[in-house]
Amino acid sequence: AQTVTQSQPEMSVQEAETVTLSCTYDTSESDYYLFWYKQPPSRQMILVIRQEAYKQQNATENRFSVNFQKAAKSFSLKISDSQLGDAAMYFCAYRRGRLSSGSARQLTFGSGTQLTVLP
Amino acid sequence: DAGVIQSPRHEVTEMGQEVTLRCKPISGHNSLFWYRQTMMRGLELLIYFNNNVPIDDSGMPEDRFSAKMPNASFSTLKIQPSEPRDSAVYFCASSGTGAPSYGYTFGSGTRLTVV
Numbered sequence: 001a002q003t004v005t006q007s008q009p010e011m012s013v014q015e016a017e018t019v020t021l022s023c024t025y026d027t028s029e030s031d032y033y034l035f036w037y038k039q040p041p042s043r044q045m046i047l048v049i050r051q052e053a054y055k056q057q058n059a060t061e062n063r064f065s066v067n068f069q070k071a072a073k074s075f076s077l078k079i080s081d082s083q084l085g086d087a088a089m090y091f092c093a094y095r096r097g098r099l100s101s102g103s104a105r106q107l108t109f110g111s112g113t114q115l116t117v118l119p
Numbered sequence: 120d121a122g123v124i125q126s127p128r129h130e131v132t133e134m135g136q137e138v139t140l141r142c143k144p145i146s147g148h149n150s151l152f153w154y155r156q157t158m159m160r161g162l163e164l165l166i167y168f169n170n171n172v173p174i175d176d177s178g179m180p181e182d183r184f185s186a187k188m189p190n191a192s193f194s195t196l197k198i199q200p201s202e203p204r205d206s207a208v209y210f211c212a213s214s215g216t217g218a219p220s221y222g223y224t225f226g227s228g229t230r231l232t233v234v
Contacts, residue, residue, distance in 0.1 A: 105214065
């Protein structure tokens with residue numbers, strides 16, 4: 001079974017600074033997708049960024065970027081120029097790809113990292 | 120599109136009562152997922168449907184929980200009888216076939232409190 005580990009329950013960052021959230025995962029599959037979701041106090045789950053395992057290039061979405069290290073099974077999220085609105089719980093998630101065996105299409109989540117942005 | 124719509128947003132009920140949570144997925148999405156979020160256990164998959172058919176219900180905690188998807192635009196999660204340990208936020212999410220890399224779209228969740 002796949003597992004996703006977020007070893008930092010809480011992080012804080014000064015406004016306008018950069019912060020990196022860590023995520024590691026365990027899988028025997030070669031075809032999969034990785035995601036970061038944000039959950040603000042409103043509790044809405046918002047997709048921040050995604051990465052296809054077959055792509056070597058790291059995904060980037062505006063101030064958000066990832067460092068995907070496939071061999072190390074590491075998928076960290078970097079938030080640049082942090083803003084007060086970035087304060088939220090961040091979840092790393094894994095999903096099997098279509099080429100993987102089995103029918104599992106569900107997302108497996110890590111335990112989350114609570115990010116505080118200090119003004 | 121209005122996104123994934125869940126109702127009610129909040130539900131408070133007494134132990135032993137039946138609770139029904141509702142979900143309307145995004146039109147055209149063929150996979151629907153029910154998750155439960157608690158402080159202790161994080162986000163857990165309860166059940167998921169593909170083309171209205173339950174594919175994996177191994178996450179359903181016990182027989183008190185049941186889920187249905189009578190058509191492509193509606194699903195329910197029922198708890199009967201409810202217990203205080205069922206208190207949690209329940210999310211519904213949907214996904215299309217076009218691109219698994221696009222993950223899911225989540226509803227706003229239902230916060231269930233069983234007293």
